[in-house]
Amino acid sequence: MTPFESITTLKEQMSKSIIGQEQLIDRIILVLLADGNMLLEGLPGLAKTRAINALAKNLDCGLSRIQFTPDLLPSDITGTEIYLPSEKEKFVFQKGPIFSNLILADEINRAPAKVQSALLEAMEERQVTVSGKTYKMDELFMVMATQNPIEQEGTYPLPEAQMDRFLVHTIISYPDDESELEIMRLNKREASKEKGPKTVNIIPQQVIFDARKEINQVKTSEDIEKYMVSLISATRYPEKFDEELAKLIDFGSSPRGTIALDRCSRVHAWMQNRDYVTPEDIHQTIKDVLRHRLALSYKARAEGVTADQVIDKLIEVVAVVA
Template identity: 65%
Template sequence: MTAREQILDLKNRVNQSIIGQDEIVTRILIGLLTDGNVLLEGLPGLAKTRAVKSLARNLDSKLSRIQFTPDLLPSDVTGTEVYQPQADEKFVFQPGPIFANLILADEINRAPAKVQSALLEAMEERQVSVAGKTHKMEPLFMVLATQNPIEQEGTYPLPEAQLDRFVMKIEIDYPDHDAEVQIIRLVREEASSPPESPTPIPQQAVFDARQEINAVQVRDAAEKYIVDLVTATRYPDRFSPDLAKWISVGASPRGSIALDKCARAVAWLDGRDFVTPDDVRFILHDVLRHRLILSYEANVAGMTADKTIDELLKAVAVA
């Protein structure tokens, strides 16, 4: 099987466990293929954790789950130096749960910022520094963080620097009526006869897919469209007076890079070797919604990040 066939097979397997969330599964795979980290936001019970566990079960990978709580310490995530008198009386590094392939950071915004920031180095540099020593992460490494909406009791807003490290913020909503009926039946079937686990997709398929995605062409028109969209978030007054009122801080160059990577992954999954403006529009909300800081006027007017991006798409034309 080709790398694309294996990745599509992985997608189908995960979809069998996550009913009615095909677009969510697609976006999680895009995060994996772009070597990025993703933030999943939704109310409790919407299968955020289930989606991550299903991905890990069907991919040849080690899953590590970290439950973020208010009393969690940074060392509980990264690991620490442990004194071992039996081993020549020296300190030995005890790796934390961050040392795995897929990291499920469950309810990440229920821990204080100090603990959340412990993930920053691992997410960006793919390494952890403890007691003056650097420890590398696995070649296949991805943080899949889940969070409840910040209006929920006991949650903390994530630092902007950490939010920018997520290639996408994926919002999960309630399933529709027919999907929920299928969910009930699926859980009932799993309780009576647990599903068999097929042979996992090898990690090499992901690495091969990334090489092919790197070769996907981004023509001048699509490239200009990406830059224009991000530029409009920084200088909204040049594009629309309404955007100028609503956007306080725009996306950084990391947003442009993420949009380029994700658009190429969308094209590759669709079987093309070139990016179109539709690929950019398909993934735009997920890439930018957590990178915009809205103004007080936007909050008063009831403008969300997604509504603002809708207006952004109207204001920025394809060259």
């Protein structure tokens, strides 16, 4: 099978256990192919944990789940040196759960800032340094951090500057009634089945690397590149584009936003079986790329304007390059 066919198979296999969250499946695979990390926000019970478990089940890779709590320490994530008197080197580094392929950082806003920083540093540098020694992550590495939008008492919200390190910020909502019915039936089917070995078509890691090589060949015209830059520029200097938009944004996106928009647009085009980027690819990914990179004004927050509404306005006022 070609990389595209293998990724399509991966999506189909994940869809069998994740009902009513097609966008979530698409975004997880998109982030994995883009070699980035994902911040996922949604209410409890919306298949956030189940989704990454389904990915690990169908992909030949390891999965670590870290439950973030207020008493968590940085070493609980990265690992620490332990004393072994029987060894030649008395202190041996014991790797933490961050040393895996897929990392589920559950409720990342439940842990204090130093723990969040330890995770984000590993995400950015793809390595951990302990006692002057550097330990590299595996080549296939992705963090999916989750946030619960309710019950904010006793939490430690991620600073805007650190959220910028996530390639995308995806928000998921309730499934529709038809999907809810199928979820209930799926749960009953799973509960009635005897526990035993199941035949699953495991996708090898090499498929991800081969797909990334093809994505690197996806063409982005000069006009499309200029359109991306114009969209990002409009978040920084909104007064040049629209007076009302200027009242809604305090600070715009950093160059990381431009890079992320380019990467996600090319992956989206590849997932549509195209070797070139269109404005539609940009429009399909821009909200996930920018919603955590915009600092909304007091006026916007007071009037209940969301980042998604601001991005809709952004698309409206920035002319699409032909």
